[in-house]
Each structure stands twice: as C-alpha cells, then as structure tokens.
Amino acid sequence: MQSQALAFLIGVMVLHGAPHLPALVWACLCLILLPFYRFVPLVRWPAIALLGFSWALVHAHLVSGPPLSSTLSGQDVTVIGIVDSLPESLERGVRFGLRIEGVAHGALDDHQTLPRRVRVAWYGHHPELVPGERWELTLRLRRPSGFRNPGGFDYEGWLFRQGYGATAYVRDPVSARRLGMDQRLIFQIHRIRAGLVTQMAQVLEDRPYVGILQALAAGDRSGITQAQWTTLIDTGTNHLMAISGLHVGLMAGMGYGLVLWGWRRVPALALRLPAQRAAVIGALICAAGYAALAGFAIPTQRALAMLVVALGALWLGRVARPSRTLALALVVVLCLDPRAVLDAGFWLSFAAVGVILYAMTGRLRRPGKMESVLRIQWVAGVGLLPLTLVMFQHGSLISPLANLVAVPWVSVVVVPLTLGGVLLSPLLPWVAQWCWLAAHLAVSLLWPLLEYMAAWPWSPWRAAPPLWTLWPALLGLALILAPRALPARWLGVLLLLPMLWPARPSLQPGEFRLTVLDVGQGLATVVQTRDHTLVYDTGPRFSPRFDAGSAAVVPYLRHQGREQIDRLVVSHSDNDHIGGAPAILDSLRVGEVLSRSPERLPHALSRECLRGETWQWDGVTFRMLHPPPGWGDDNESSCVLHVSGPGGSVLLPGDVERLGEAVLVRGEGEGLAADVLLLPHHGSRTSSSEALLDQVSPRLALVSTGFANRLGHPHEEVLQRLRVRDIPLLDPAHEGALRVDFVPGEGVVVQPGHRHAARRHWHR
Incomplete structure (x- = not known):
C-alpha cells in the first residue's frame, strides 16, 4: 500500500510540474494500462502513477476549470455569484471569494466563459458581506497574475490552489444588488465561522491576540499581525496558531473519552451499541466539526483521513499499521484535491507524521512518557528543518524547545478555552465571553516567552538552499534518527553539509x-x-x-x-x-x-x-x-x-x-x-x-x-x-x-x- 500511494503521488506531481496543461484526452491513457495492472508486474507502478497523473489532469480541467480568457481580462462584466469565503478586511475595503453562477443577459458572447471562482476586492464603502449571500455585481476582471522572481512567493500558484480562475474588483458599487441567501450546508458553515470571528472581535475588542484566537476557533488567520507571524516563525510554533492536525486529534480524543465515559454509565445504550463503537462515532463527530470550522484546510483533511482509517480499524477490532494509515490518508487527500501537493502544509503535515513514526516506532525499548514527549519535539523540530528551509527560506533552531512549552500550553489550555467559548456562545454568551477572555490571558502569558526565544541571535535560521540539497539532507536525517545500533550514523552529518553551507553563485573578477x-x-x-x-x-x-x-x-x-x-x-x-x-x-x-x-x-x-x-x-x-x-x-x-x-x-x-x-x-x-x-x-x-x-x-x-x-x-x-x-x-x-x-x-x-x-x- 505504501509504495502504491507513493506512485500515485508521483503521478500527481508530474502533472503539476508540467509547464503546460495537457489536453484532457491524455487522461484516457490510464484506461489502456489499467488492465495490465494485475498481470504485468513491471507495468504495475507506472500504471498507478499514470492513474495519479490522469486524475490530476481531469481535476484541473473539470473541477478547477480554466482561468479567465485573455479576451475578457480588463473587461467589465456583470455577474451573479455567491460569497463563498470569509471576507478579509483590507486597508481600503474588503476581499472575498465569489462563486460565479451566471452573467447578466448579453454580458458575454456565446464562445466566452467565466471561471468558476473569482477573488474579488470591494474598495471604499461596502455593505457587510456574509458567506452564502447571492449578489449581482459589475466586476473588472483580470487574469491571475503575480510576481515571478527566484525565491519569491508564487501568487499565481496560490490562486490556482484555492480554485480562483481570475481576480477582480467591484467596478460599480451603486449598481450592486443583494439577491438572497443560499442555504446549502457549506455556506451555513461559513456563516457560522464568520459569526464567530465577528463575535470574538466584539468581545475581545482591541486586545492584541484576538487574531490568534480567531485562527484557533474559525481558521481565520487574517487578524494575526506581521510581527506576531515573525515571532511564531522564528520559534517554529506557527503550526499551533491555526487549526491543525494536532488540534483535530485533540478534539477527537476529547470526544472519544467523553462519549466512552458517558455511554458506559447508561446500560440501555451500552446494550444497543458497545461503548467503544459509540466513542468512535463521538470522536469522528468532534473532529469533523472542528475541521469544518477550519474550512477543511489541508492539515485537517490529512488528520480526518488518518482518523477515519484508524477509528475504522478500531470499530472493526483490527490493528492498523501506522505506515499503512499514513499511506491511506495520503491517497484520500490526493483524491479529494490533487492540488494539495502545491501546498506547503501538505508536505509539512505528512512529513511531520512520517518522521515521528520513523523515529518512534520499531524500537526494542519502549521510552517513558516524558522521554517520548521530549523525543517527539526533538524529532519534529529537526526533521522538518530541511523542508522549511527549502520552502520558506527560514527555520528555527529552537523549535524543539519552544514547542516543548507551547504545544502543551496551547493544546491543554488555550484551545479548550477557545472551543469552550465556541460551544457555549449560542447558549450562555456571558460564559463564552469569560472563556475567550481566559484564553486571551493564556496566550498573553505565553507570548513574552516566545518573543524572548525569538530574540536569541541564533534562534531564526534564514537561508535558501537549492532544492537538490533536500535529498541528501533527508537521507542524512534518516541516518541520524535511526536506531542507535545502526553503525556509522555520523555519516548523516556529512550529508547535511550541502544544505548547511550552500554554494554561492560563482562570479569571476571583473564579471557582474x-x-x-x-x-x-x-x-x-x-x-x-x-x-x-x-x-x-x-x-x-x-x-x-x-x-x-x-x-x-x-x-x-x-x-x-x-x-x-x-x-x-x-x-x-x-x-x-x-x-x-x-x-x-x-x-x-x-x-x-x-x-x-x-x-x-x-x-x-x-x-x-x-x-x-x-x-x-x-x-x-x-x-x-x-x-x-x-x-x-x-x-x-x-x-x-x-x-x-x-x-x-x-x-x-x-x-x-x-x-x-x-x-x-x-x-x-x-x-x-x-x-x-x-x-x-x-x-x-x-x-x-x-x-x-x-x-x-x-x-x-x-x-x-x-x-x-x-x-x-x-x-x-x-x-x-x-x-x-x-x-x-x-x-x-x-x-x-x-x-x-x-x-x-x-x-x-x-x-x-x-x-x-x-x-x-x-x-x-
């Protein structure tokens, strides 16, 4: 299963590494090789890779849809669409995602089509926008465009990952018309998220860490300031300030424990359904609900996929190997959205779980609880450093130490208080307010320590090693984190040297x-x-x-x-x-x-x-x-x-x-x-x-x-x-x-x- 998942992943990566999108007819090639899958061993893995390539191709054509045509770029078009994301405040307006449903009569020629989703900015005075609202807007459309510089952020790639086929701004605000509300479940979830963000902003007012609590409660990270992001990145704790797999797993564990405790105390219920199976359902409900608050981001998709596999094995009374669970989760995430490979969170999520499994399983001696906690932080901090350097041009040398303090504090104190406020806000608003105030106090107690660690001169490590240095570095880490009985583990340090001291471009005297x-x-x-x-x-x-x-x-x-x-x-x-x-x-x-x-x-x-x-x-x-x-x-x-x-x-x-x-x-x-x-x-x-x-x-x-x-x-x-x-x-x-x-x-x-x-x- 593990090798098949990797072959499928390689096929998806080949498609998204191509300079041009092949025609959809190439997806039919997988149908030719699939019959040979079980009969010709040499074709088996290429067939799976081709299946991944074909699925990514079909998804890019039929699900993502084409970008805006060049003939419509710079034109004004009156469209009808639904607000399908949390509105993001700008310095001079608001930005939001708009799902296009149609255009005004006669706005387009017969051969012209619009992308399915557009990222819209509304400058100046604007009404309060709510997810699920249907609007008629006149938009000035533009093709996805961003800076293209070595080492720089690929904005066009980000737009593609999010499903945006164009950017736009509202051209004629006076003519904008609200047409009603869409009642589909996905938009109701977005409205709940938007309501939570607004409610928390009203309760916490101008307190400095309200953006962090909004990120933990609803997955909205727009309120986190640039200075706060710098502190989180320099300490390697930025993964904690968004709804991540760690938090989804925590919610699943809480749901499992609470349902198991309560179910066993009602004999009538236990006779109808064993308490362990009821606890599995409770864990999935809690995890899925929390993931929904995050808008089903990549880390939560991975966590949910792994939970479904692991809890499914628990439901059936079987023991699932961790590596098999991880491979199944990989395939599920790629089937849901092959564009996930373009997101850094995808690689960091699976790499974090993979490196922990590699370093913690298959050992003859089982470590104690405290030793396990320390080793997990050390392994995760060191194991992910090569990836973060290549992807973000920075890493944190004190990540294991900072996470040793921040992970339990955020997971045991901040997140439960924040989610307690979320659950109680419809029933007991005044109790919810106190929960959020207590959560803010907890963050304010942690923050000076993070800033102190981030200020250490050797804490942030900023570099941009070439991509090729990642492969020897990963092999070197595999040697370093291997069991102690393996000889010559010190050779792993030599394999890290190309990444630690990357060669500068060589220019000769007189050359510039x-x-x-x-x-x-x-x-x-x-x-x-x-x-x-x-x-x-x-x-x-x-x-x-x-x-x-x-x-x-x-x-x-x-x-x-x-x-x-x-x-x-x-x-x-x-x-x-x-x-x-x-x-x-x-x-x-x-x-x-x-x-x-x-x-x-x-x-x-x-x-x-x-x-x-x-x-x-x-x-x-x-x-x-x-x-x-x-x-x-x-x-x-x-x-x-x-x-x-x-x-x-x-x-x-x-x-x-x-x-x-x-x-x-x-x-x-x-x-x-x-x-x-x-x-x-x-x-x-x-x-x-x-x-x-x-x-x-x-x-x-x-x-x-x-x-x-x-x-x-x-x-x-x-x-x-x-x-x-x-x-x-x-x-x-x-x-x-x-x-x-x-x-x-x-x-x-x-x-x-x-x-x-x-x-x-x-x-x-």
Missing part, C-alpha cells in the same frame, strides 16, 4: 550580474559582483503587510546566497522606488545607503548620492552620474548609476525625464555609453528621448512596469524610438525577473526570464 526583479509598477534591481552586492531601488509598498522589499528583493538575495547588501541606492523617494526599503533594512545587513532623502531611511551610514562619486568592487567600476549638488528629491533628481566591467556596461537612470536626460547628455557625453539601458521612468512618454538613446547607444533595453498597467508604460512613442534604432526590449512584467550577465570575453549574456525558465501550467 544585473537582475531586474518583477515588482509590478516600480523598480528593484540587484547588481552582484564576485564578493559584493548592490541594490538599486526597492520596489513599491502596496499595503502595511505587503511590499516588494520583503516579497521580491529579500527572497531573491537569499536565494542567491547573499545575506548582506554592501550598498543600497534609492534613486528618489517615490513609493514605487523606496517602498520596499524599510523591509530590506529590517531583514538584511546593509553596509551603506545612498538616496536623495537620507532622513527617510534610518541607517547609521545613510547619505546623499551625488554626481562624481566612483568606486570599484572586484574589477567592476561604479560611477554616480547624477544629480549635481543642490538638486531636490523628485524624478529629475534621481540617482543615476553607471556600472561597467570588462564584459560590458549598464546605465541605471531611475526616473529622470527630459530635464534630467538633457543634463546627463550635456554633462557626460560619451560617458553615458552602455551596452544595456534600463529605460528611465518606466518608459513614459516624457523620458527615453532620442538624444539619450543616441548617446547611450545600447544593444539591449530593459523596462520595469506592471502587467497591463493603467499608465500605458512603456509608451508607444518610446517603443517606436527603440524600433527605429533596432534596440530589443525586455520587460519583467512579461518575462519575470530578468538576469543579464556581463562576462569578460563573452560580453552581455541574457538569461531566459524567470517566468519562462520556471514555468508551470497555471502561469499566464
């Missing part, structure tokens, strides 16, 4: 690398030499919880093995250039900051950039060409940087426009010549003049814009000037992060954009 990151309508670039790193602009800040610095620049640098920025240059203080700087300064060591407004960037070595400054790193020359002394802080005053080496040169002009370009052309003349030009001001109509293009005379132009941006960048007149001069243009909005290597002896080497190099079938 330019990377223009995909940050939407903004600019963030990285220049790397052999031993130094320069960041030129940091991209925009979109909201208090999201900016290009933390979403693109920091993950990319860690992916490249660079934990220090030798010099940060911010061309000027417009948000689309400076917005990500605070997050970068908080996350990485920065040697020096050059900008037009040093007072806006709190750093000990922050100063103005001025024309005439020159320095060399590893055989590469950096020259600041603009602005002269006395200029202000606007587009025309942007810091203009020229980088040159034996392999070529690049000009980074920020947002200079006509005046700044004229000053550059007159003051620098032939000194502006460069092989690569980053178009000024995102290729706006008021930039990239003929005089500048003629003086720079680039062989390649780059421009950083947002996909389908409303400003129309780059402007058609600029594109025409480039076409006349036969200068090719590349844009991260279409290519993903762009990497250009300047190699002595080879010249300018342009690498494929990250959107193409790491393409999956859900990417636009």
